[in-house]
Amino acid sequence: MKKTILSWVLVLATGLLFAQKKTTTSAIVSFDATTSLDKLPKADNKTVIAALDTKTGKLAFESTVKSFTFSNPKIQEHFNAPGWMDSEKFPTANFAGTITNLKDVKFNKDGVYKVTVKGDLTIHGVTKPVETTGTVTVNGTSIKTESNFSIKLEDYGVNGPAIGAGKVSKEPLITVTAEF
């Protein structure tokens, strides 16, 4: 009898654990590094892995660098080359952080909630702390997170010559969207 109760408790606990951790393998990360001289350096990756723990506010993203899709094959080639993202050496870019004002988000009530996210962003093998704002949209069982922020490429050791020439923005705009 005791064993049966224990089994049920374990099943319920596991169920709760899974219910609070939401994941998707189709989050989208876009970046726009266009300038007045060049409208080509922008791309998106639609196969990003994301996780959100609604209990703790932990938020994480994993993105394979080679999955960023450009319209121009030459730009894509440069993006992955050693002088830029060096995707052979640094195949993934990651973020791990936390929603700092989780108490303001009601996951059981439809609405758009403003959030602040703090965490570590790893690009090109360099990890830097970042803090940004975003929104969490609750619509029934669907939860959508969105954020826009800029990064300084030189902070991550990305210093291609086209940046100096003004063809690639020094501070591209990153947009992250995940629907759980």
Place this chain on the structure above:
Amino acid sequence: MFKHYIFVIHSKAQAVLQMLTTKINKPYKKWLIAIFVLLLAGGAVIWWLFNLKYEDTADVKVDYTVNAIEFIKEFKKDMAAANKKYSEKIIVVNGTVSAIEAADTTANIKMIDSSSAYIIFAFQQQHLNEAKQLKPGDKVSIKGSCSNGAFSSILETEYITFKRCAVNK
């Protein structure tokens, strides 16, 4: 349209060249013509590079044709070797649709093995509707550019991503 542009550029170039060379001494003419031709060629190359576009994946030559489950196995066995072999290659993957993750602008198709390792296909814009029509359980053949395989520390499983995909017909 393209021929028209070339004709206009050629005519203008000839006029400029004639204007430049009529008033200049003969020994310099050849050098001027050479520099002008080089500048023109350089401009044409830059114009070509800026206007390059990916072809429709449906029309691109296939490098490998694989079975989804065997393909995942190959990555699980030796990720580095599989990435070296398949990364940025055009591959036709035959398998069964396990899940469709669709949003406003996306419709990713997934093929998952028994250990939760998976292949995910992001479709080329002109082929998005083909992906949206698929259902879990459908036998399908998908052609796309293999980005690479990796291990996810979030999901604790191997995964392989594809971009610019189309249903292989």
